[in-house]
Amino acid sequence: MPTYRYLRDALAAPLRYNPTGECIFPTVRGMYDKISGARAKYYLYYAPHENPGGICVAFADSLAGPFAEYRGNPLIDNQLPSTTVSHVSSPHVLWDAATRQFFCYFHGENTVTRVARSKDGITFTDETPILSTRLVPGTSETSYARVFDHRLPGRDNRYVMVFMGVRNGRRIFYGWSPNGWDDWQFSSTPLVNPEPDGLTDIAGPALVKRNGTIYVAYHGSDGRMRITEVGNGLDMENHLGVFHSPIPSDNGRVAAPSFGSDNGTEYMFYEAGSRLSARICIARAA
Numbered sequence: 465m466p467t468y469r470y471l472r473d474a475l476a477a478p479l480r481y482n483p484t485g486e487c488i489f490p491t492v493r494g495m496y497d498k499i500s501g502a503r504a505k506y507y508l509y510y511a512p513h514e515n516p517g518g519i520c521v522a523f524a525d526s527l528a529g530p531f532a533e534y535r536g537n538p539l540i541d542n543q544l545p546s547t548t549v550s551h552v553s554s555p556h557v558l559w560d561a562a563t564r565q566f567f568c569y570f571h572g573e574n575t576v577t578r579v580a581r582s583k584d585g586i587t588f589t590d591e592t593p594i595l596s597t598r599l600v601p602g603t604s605e606t607s608y609a610r611v612f613d614h615r616l617p618g619r620d621n622r623y624v625m626v627f628m629g630v631r632n633g634r635r636i637f638y639g640w641s642p643n644g645w646d647d648w649q650f651s652s653t654p655l656v657n658p659e660p661d662g663l664t665d666i667a668g669p670a671l672v673k674r675n676g677t678i679y680v681a682y683h684g685s686d687g688r689m690r691i692t693e694v695g696n697g698l699d700m701e702n703h704l705g706v707f708h709s710p711i712p713s714d715n716g717r718v719a720a721p722s723f724g725s726d727n728g729t730e731y732m733f734y735e736a737g738s739r740l741s742a743r744i745c746i747a748r749a750a
Contacts, residue, residue: 465672465681466730467750468747468749469748470713470747471746472530473530473743473746474508474510474522474531474744475530475531481537483512486737486743487512488511488720488744489511489735490720490733490734490744491555491610491722492724493585494506499585503523506524506526506724506726507523507557508524509521511552511555513740515550516552517553518539520533526726527746528726528731528748539568540580545591552570556568556610560643562643565581565583566583569609574607576606578591578593579594580592594646597629599650600652603631604630608667608720610627612671614671614673616697617696619640624638624639625638625648627669628666634664634667636669636680655701656669661703663684665685667682670682676696677695678698681707681723683720683721688710688718690705690706690707691705714745715736716738730748730749732748733745
């Protein structure tokens with residue numbers, strides 16, 4: 465992994481929609497090569513976590529930011545078509561080239577992960593539950609999911625999901641789907657466990673493809689980010705240690721990494737600060 469250095473806070477303040485004074489779980493997506501009439505080259509998705517949450521977006525023409533808030537936030541609120549939940553949060557947005565749509569994965573409640581779809585990355589519809597604790601035996605929470613284009617040997621899939629499941633501590637689990645929308649299947653065996661890191665809890669996973677293999681980047685209960693090699697078949701667990709630690713302005717915690725590159729420069733978007741008072745920051749590869 466590169467050495468990432470803090471560049472700036474991602475969001476231009478003050479925010480119009482900020483009901484709880486905290487933002488988490490950034491996902492950045494390039495729009496310039498996907499849709500016409502985009503509001504900017506890059507869209508940054510994020511959300512508050514505390515009730516009522518709300519899936520939000522901001523815009524910039526460079527990953528260096530800062531990002532300007534969409535005045536119509538939230539894109540998705542806690543009054544869903546099928547139910548009303550206490551909050552919705554942890555957005556991860558994926559471009560599905562086969563259907564030319566964006567899929568937004570998010571949780572609400574913490575036991576259920578859902579997906580919605582959009583043609584323009586702003587108007588999301590068709591909220592659908594795809595993951596819950598009943599699908600991963602022994603878990604009391606299934607949330608903070610990210611989905612990536614990666615084929616597993618013998619699974620006839622296109623997409624892989626990594627997410628946090630609570631079972632005797634917070635662990636990283638995974639699932640797979642042929643289309644990212646339905647027919648999801650989930651492993652009951654954790655992909656990454658906290659004990660080899662000397663921790664009780666890990667969360668906020670992201671798949672990282674480098675060096676011809678697959679890694680999972682995530683944060684731990686000690687406030688630092690770690691990386692573990694899981695291999696192309698997601699059949700390894702080679703813990704490689706810390707790759708990013710908090711600086712003083714991070715208030716002891718960095719979490720939920722999302723990665724991108726702009727004109728050959730690599731960036732990482734992440735949460736900084738204690739849980740329920742976090743902000744979104746941008747770091748640039750040194």
